[in-house]
Amino acid sequence: MNYQTLRHNCPSWNNYIQHEFVQQLTAGTLAADSFRHYLIQDYLYLIHYTRVMALSVYKSDTLAQMRVGQSGINAMLDLEIGMYLDFCHQWGIPLADVEGAAESAVTIAYSRYILDAAMSGSLAELYAAIAPCLMGYGEIGKRIKDNGFITGNPYQPWIDVFSSDEFQAITAQNEAQIDLLLADASPAQADKFQRLFDTAARMEVNFWQQALDLS
Template sequence: MPTPFETLKQAHAADWQAYVEHRYVRELAMGSLPQEAFQHYLKQDYLFLIQFARAWGLAVYKSRNLADLRQSLDSLKAIVDIELGLHIGYCAEWGISEMDLAELAESKATLAYTRYVLDAGMSGDLLDLHVALAPCIIGYGEIATWIRQQPFTLREDNPYADWIAMYAGEEYQELVSAELRWLNDRLAKVDDGRLKQLSVVFRDATRLEADFWQMGLDLS
């Protein structure tokens, strides 16, 4: 029997596949993704992380018990205190300075997805927010694992090997597992009507994540 989260994915299997197996992801796996596309993605991902931090700040506010509050606060601190610094360092390796990042404007795709997530959290509850974040948190882990399983993946001298390794690594996969446990526990307790509402949130967030990949290819 599928888990509640797997049920959400199955309900929107075509959208999920279009996201996790997007042409951007395939080209990244093969090492053939144009450098400009990856750099554009990295720049926008910096802006995404800032909004992601705001989403976890909202999750702190939306938390109704101490365990959820602590989890949300830990996620917020991890982005602000660790991940943003690591991302800035990684961008520097790709020729993108911190000054470049500070002067960026958000792309339409960045605006669309991040504000959708924040709106889902503001208008809904903590579960709405987690479901809206799931394509990012869980999707990236699944994408990295999928890449490593593909016969066309370039194993040596892939310029994007560090990115793949980060999301396929034990630390990130443990984060994915923890998020799946949280989601499956909460989703198992909702009725069919509520699940349909959350299914729409998941579908839309997944489509917006796919648009984020397309943004990288289009340099838009």
């Protein structure tokens, strides 16, 4: 089993990567309130994602695996979450509103799903569950870049992050890490990995959709 197999067999992958939210963001036509809704919910999601990274250290068998988790935690706490707070500021959302926002049902479902996979499963299961999250945004950024940026897109700063060479390099490292962990899966384990991956990808679709629906 490897990442490309998971991705290839996932029924909702294209809907995740090419979701209407992503298309409107790429075209610069996305409603500002949808983007704000996304930013707030993603900030809340990323806090739980950081907890999953912490569990990845706990579930590690080797120091090398622990260090991957450690650098994931550092990236979240030192960069990613701050970046989302900066975006919120730029889009006129007061900090108190971000921090005090209620988690939506979709955010709760997705974040607690990956937390449960992290708590109850192996390190490989944990990575299968977060692989759509880890890998999908890199693919989205690459697609947007390959198709050519439009001028004057208010969402370009977000697109720049995920289409950057740095982020593409991180995505490639993540794929190698996932492939190492999934390599020796039995058929039963491979089924479990695919189920975790497919569910998480389905939740990513719901995550975009909730921003369009403001739900």
